[in-house]
Amino acid sequence: xxxxxxxxxxGSADRLTGLFWxxxxxxxxxxxxxxxxxxxxxxxxxxxxxxLQSFYSIDExxxxxxxxxxxxxxxxxxxPANFDVILRTxxxxxxxxxGCAVLSFPIAYFAxxxxxxxxxxxxxxxxxxxLWSSYLVKVYAWKLxxxxxxxxxxxxxxxxxxxxxxxxxxLPVIGGNSLSTSYLGMFAVFVYVWIPYMILPMQAALxxxxxxxxxxxADLGATRAQTFRTVILPLALPGVVAGSIFTxxxxxxxxxxxxxxxxxxxxxxxxxxxxxxxAGNIPLAAAFAVVPIVIMLIYLGLAKRMGAFDAL
Amino acid sequence: MTIVxxxxxxxxxxxxxxxxxxxxxxxxxxxxxxxxxxxxxxxIERGETDKAYDWVTKFETETGCKVSVKTAxxxxxxxxxxxxxxxxxxxxxxxxxxxxxxxxxxxxINTALIxxxxxxxxxxxxxxxxxxxxxxxxxPYLWGPNVLMYNTEVFKEPPTSWxxxxxxxxxxxxxxxxxxxxxxxxxxxxADAAQYxxxxxxxxxxxxxxxxxEDQYAAALDLLRGQRALVGRYWxxxxxxxxxxxxxxxxxxxxxxxxVGLLASEGLPIASTIPQEGATGWADTTMLHSDxxxxxxxxxxxxxxxxxxxxxxxxxxxGGNPVVPAACTDGSGMLTAEGCTANGMDxxxxxxxxxxxxxxxxxxxxxxxxxxxxxSDYIAVIGGR
Numbered sequence: 001x002x003x004x005x006x007x008x009x010x011g012s013a014d015r016l017t018g019l020f021w022x023x024x025x026x027x028x029x030x031x032x033x034x035x036x037x038x039x040x041x042x043x044x045x046x047x048x049x050x051x052l053q054s055f056y057s058i059d060e061x062x063x064x065x066x067x068x069x070x071x072x073x074x075x076x077x078x079x080p081a082n083f084d085v086i087l088r089t090x091x092x093x094x095x096x097x098x099g100c101a102v103l104s105f106p107i108a109y110f111a112x113x114x115x116x117x118x119x120x121x122x123x124x125x126x127x128x129x130x131l132w133s134s135y136l137v138k139v140y141a142w143k144l145x146x147x148x149x150x151x152x153x154x155x156x157x158x159x160x161x162x163x164x165x166x167x168x169x170x171l172p173v174i175g176g177n178s179l180s181t182s183y184l185g186m187f188a189v190f191v192y193v194w195i196p197y198m199i200l201p202m203q204a205a206l207x208x209x210x211x212x213x214x215x216x217x218a219d220l221g222a223t224r225a226q227t228f229r230t231v232i233l234p235l236a237l238p239g240v241v242a243g244s245i246f247t248x249x250x251x252x253x254x255x256x257x258x259x260x261x262x263x264x265x266x267x268x269x270x271x272x273x274x275x276x277x278x279a280g281n282i283p284l285a286a287a288f289a290v291v292p293i294v295i296m297l298i299y300l301g302l303a304k305r306m307g308a309f310d311a312l
Numbered sequence: 313m314t315i316v317x318x319x320x321x322x323x324x325x326x327x328x329x330x331x332x333x334x335x336x337x338x339x340x341x342x343x344x345x346x347x348x349x350x351x352x353x354x355x356i357e358r359g360e361t362d363k364a365y366d367w368v369t370k371f372e373t374e375t376g377c378k379v380s381v382k383t384a385x386x387x388x389x390x391x392x393x394x395x396x397x398x399x400x401x402x403x404x405x406x407x408x409x410x411x412x413x414x415x416x417x418x419x420x421i422n423t424a425l426i427x428x429x430x431x432x433x434x435x436x437x438x439x440x441x442x443x444x445x446x447x448x449x450x451x452p453y454l455w456g457p458n459v460l461m462y463n464t465e466v467f468k469e470p471p472t473s474w475x476x477x478x479x480x481x482x483x484x485x486x487x488x489x490x491x492x493x494x495x496x497x498x499x500x501x502x503a504d505a506a507q508y509x510x511x512x513x514x515x516x517x518x519x520x521x522x523x524x525x526e527d528q529y530a531a532a533l534d535l536l537r538g539q540r541a542l543v544g545r546y547w548x549x550x551x552x553x554x555x556x557x558x559x560x561x562x563x564x565x566x567x568x569x570x571x572v573g574l575l576a577s578e579g580l581p582i583a584s585t586i587p588q589e590g591a592t593g594w595a596d597t598t599m600l601h602s603d604x605x606x607x608x609x610x611x612x613x614x615x616x617x618x619x620x621x622x623x624x625x626x627x628x629x630x631g632g633n634p635v636v637p638a639a640c641t642d643g644s645g646m647l648t649a650e651g652c653t654a655n656g657m658d659x660x661x662x663x664x665x666x667x668x669x670x671x672x673x674x675x676x677x678x679x680x681x682x683x684x685x686x687x688s689d690y691i692a693v694i695g696g697r
Contacts, residue, residue, distance in 0.1 A: 081695055082688075085695060147559035178544065259549075274687060281684050281688070284688070
């Protein structure tokens with residue numbers, strides 16, 4: 001006579017294990033509920049409230065928020081002054097992303113292809129080190145570096161290149177009274193602050209480009225430029241796009257750097273801060289806050305098509 | 313006996329119709345052991361930032377009222393905290409005090425219970441930002457002007473007009489003011505422009521820089537658009553402005569005595585003046601919450617804030633003017649008569665204090681441009697529109 005090989009359950013832990021084994025979905029539900037609640041209530045819930053506020057409007061006379069559905073507030077976004085803010089933010093984000101990509105590529109390429117052993121550690125340290133110090137300290141330091149009487153002006157006069165610096169600052173729109181009060185300076189600070197977020201995913205993508213393919217390309221007679229264009233770049237592109245998601249969204253949401261460096265012209269983050277804080281115009285602040293969300297959704301949709309999420 | 317006397321005074325006040333029929337304290341009893349205050353940073357010091365500046369410890373030992381402070385950064389934060397409740401007192405500026413009174417969040421003060429009330433600057437006793445219909449809703453705490461700060465190497469003589477920051481011109485050193493002046497990065501700066509126009513364009517008939525009709529408002533915005541071309545960066549953070557005067561070649565700007573004092577103390581060639589057009593300014597009031605849990609300690613604190621010694625040290629620490637004029641000269645603290653003059657004590661009449669612009673103003677119902685439009689339009693001006 002054979003006895004089925006089932007041991008009696010010993011204690012509640014065994015019974016629980018048995019229950020989860022028989023009903024694997026139960027465990028799944030139990031594990032997922034807390035994070036889903038967090039995501040659903042705290043995160044998406046507040047987003048929904050924000051969205052709701054943006055459909056309200058402010059009473060022209062009293063400045064009191066009217067809780068009735070209207071698209072008036074969104075129409076206000078299209079007013080020239082408000083549209084300028086959006087355009088300014090998007091153009092700056094795009095420029096910073098492009099700047100980061102161009103600067104990061106050689107660094108990431110070197111780190112992925114040539115750095116070995118200790119040099120690899122030095123590379124990681126070099127990229128990560130700026131992230132260890134306070135963001136505010138870095139921005140204030142840059143304000144001093146870029147100031148009219150700062151080290152760059154001093155270096156320019158020491159090397160007799162003041163004329164070149166002045167010519168740069170005389171450029172329309174992006175120039176200004178000094179680097180620290182111009183868009184050029186703000187661009188430099190943004191690139192400095194966000195570049196690690198571009199280098200790291202880019203390097204990860206470049207490391208995954210198989211050496212055999214590059215060798216094959218060379219064997220088949222491709223020049224270095226051809227190999228780069230037709231083999232390395234397409235294979236590394238998802239990493240570049242992944243990095244660009246960080247730099248683009250981080251620039252678009254930032255409201256500290258435009259306050260400290262630049263000519264005080266508003267960016268989306270600053271506008272939200274001012275409108276909800278001092279003006280009590282929460283509907284317009286909410287409508288402004290929806291703009292980056294929409295832009296990022298479009299951006300993420302495009303990035304997904306390019307396979308950016310394979311490299312994350 | 314004193315209590316009976318005080319009760320008699322308030323009864324008299326009631327009969328004369330000075331006080332309203334609102335629950336107003338009639339006597340100050342024993343302290344409740346604590347008092348909580350919403351205040352601007354640096355307003356209530358207990359010697360933790362700088363040992364020399366401490367006006368809390370002594371009060372706590374004398375009255376047994378433990379002081380807890382909640383600092384707020386903007387007037388809106390103060391209003392929000394008071395609406396939330398749980399605090400006894402707030403040091404509200406003119407753009408918050410009337411909102412608090414209108415919202416019923418603060419209660420009338422029985423000045424008879426505050427012996428030092430008689431020492432308060434008569435110019436402030438009935439000030440419109442804490443006195444409504446003859447009823448006082450707080451005790452003045454500190455006030456100060458928004459001065460014109462300038463570099464004494466560029467301006468050998470103090471500038472006599474705000475035009476150095478509003479109009480394109482050559483400064484005394486022969487170079488243009490483009491990129492060398494600053495303006496305040498807050499919509500309330502529109503009032504500074506309006507005040508300038510009040511003096512230079514009387515045909516606009518501006519009577520108060522905080523009550524502007526559409527035409528007056530448009531003229532002020534035009535002036536500010538011209539100013540945009542002169543200003544490299546607008547200031548909102550006192551320390552960034554000081555840095556700009558040091559490293560950015562800025563030589564003139566509207567500012568607070570706080571920055572002037574700090575820069576001058578570092579030995580930099582900086583001074584300040586109130587030009588012929590006058591200046592805007594801030595005046596803060598200690599107000600009592602309508603549901604204050606510790607009213608006796610709160611009254612004791614209000615009396616304490618009006619002591620000459622506290623006023624003297626506070627004025628030096630924050631760069632403002634005492635609301636008790638004796639503090640300037642009686643040597644009870646660190647303040648001197650020169651210090652008061654430098655902070656604008658003698659220029660009270662030239663100063664128009666911050667108030668929140670509202671649609672219903674002296675010009676009529678809905679005749680004035682309300683504050684929320686000041687905000688969006690000032691954003692547009694700074695954005696170059």
